[in-house]
Amino acid sequence: MMENNIEIIRKIISSNLNVAVITGAGVSSESGIPTFRGKDGYWNNYNPADLATPEAFQQDPKLVHEWYTMRRKICKKAKPNTAHFAIVKLEKISSDFLLITQNVDGLHLRAGNQKLIEIHGNIFRSRCTKCHYKLDSNIDPGIEHILECPECGSFIRPDIVWFGEGYSNQIIQRAASFLKNIALLIVAGTSASVSIPFQLAQIAKQNGALLVDINPETTSISGICDYHFKQKAGEVFNLLLK
Numbered sequence: 119m120m121e122n123n124i125e126i127i128r129k130i131i132s133s134n135l136n137v138a139v140i141t142g143a144g145v146s147s148e149s150g151i152p153t154f155r156g157k158d159g160y161w162n163n164y165n166p167a168d169l170a171t172p173e174a175f176q177q178d179p180k181l182v183h184e185w186y187t188m189r190r191k192i193c194k195k196a197k198p199n200t201a202h203f204a205i206v207k208l209e210k211i212s213s214d215f216l217l218i219t220q221n222v223d224g225l226h227l228r229a230g231n232q233k234l235i236e237i238h239g240n241i242f243r244s245r246c247t248k249c250h251y252k253l254d255s256n257i258d259p260g261i262e263h264i265l266e267c268p269e270c271g272s273f274i275r276p277d278i279v280w281f282g283e284g285y286s287n288q289i290i291q292r293a294a295s296f297l298k299n300i301a302l303l304i305v306a307g308t309s310a311s312v313s314i315p316f317q318l319a320q321i322a323k324q325n326g327a328l329l330v331d332i333n334p335e336t337t338s339i340s341g342i343c344d345y346h347f348k349q350k351a352g353e354v355f356n357l358l359l360k
């Protein structure tokens with residue numbers, strides 16, 4: 119059964135069609151980066167209201183920076199895994215391709231994906247809370263120590279979308295319009311607790327795409343998918359792209 123289903127999707131993948139992928143923290147868990155809501159997930163040990171909201175930052179910017187510095191170190195040490203590399207291969211063999219990731223760890227970029235949007239930002243980037251100043255910690259390793267904007271003196275914050283903040287309209291429109299014209303959408307490693315992945319998956323479904331979910335657990339997205347592989351992303355992507 120499983121082999122049959124893999125074979126069906128392999129055929130679509132090798133047919134040079136338009137393909138999209140939506141990823142969440144589960145895809146990076148095999149690289150050793152904690153998820154948010156799993157057993158060892160961040161939100162089991164930390165309260166997002168204290169660390170990942172504009173209010174938390176206003177109240178205690180140093181604490182928020184320390185938390186992101188801790189996470190940035192984990193991300194820096196981590197390496198892309200089988201799933202990340204398979205998604206690069208998928209980009210190369212598809213007619214057109216878009217990866218929409220909720221992950222801020224930069225691993226998809228490091229693996230080599232070029233057609234991607236990081237809808238929640240990137241942990242290696244910071245920006246000024248007031249002016250246009252941006253900082254890339256890969257260029258400037260001193261980011262851990264910089265709290266004030268060198269141009270206007272306001273606070274520097276992680277370039278990440280926090281709870282209570284909106285998405286960039288332009289980015290969501292780009293994702294939505296691409297999803298209207300695809301043969302296949304693979305969703306992997308997201309609990310779909312944030313509403314945007316489900317909404318995007320629905321757009322793909324309404325426009326005739328085949329939907330695949332890869333997640334050891336069942337989520338609201340599994341419910342609208344044609345296939346749900348209840349396994350780890352690395353294993354399934356390996357079978358799909360080998």
Ligand code: OAD
Binds near residue numbers: 153159220221334349
């Ligand atoms: P979650 O931690 O909510 O969900 C991770 C999902 O990955 C769960 O459904 C797991 O079952 C699944 N999973 C775990 N290991 C896996 C593996 N090896 N292969 C496949 N799936 C696996 O993470 P997200 O859905 O990404 O926001 O969370 C969405 C957003 O909420 C995050 O981007 C973050 C968080 O607050 C920000 O940081 C802005």
Ligand code: ZN
Binds near residue numbers: 247248269
């Ligand atoms: Zn500034």
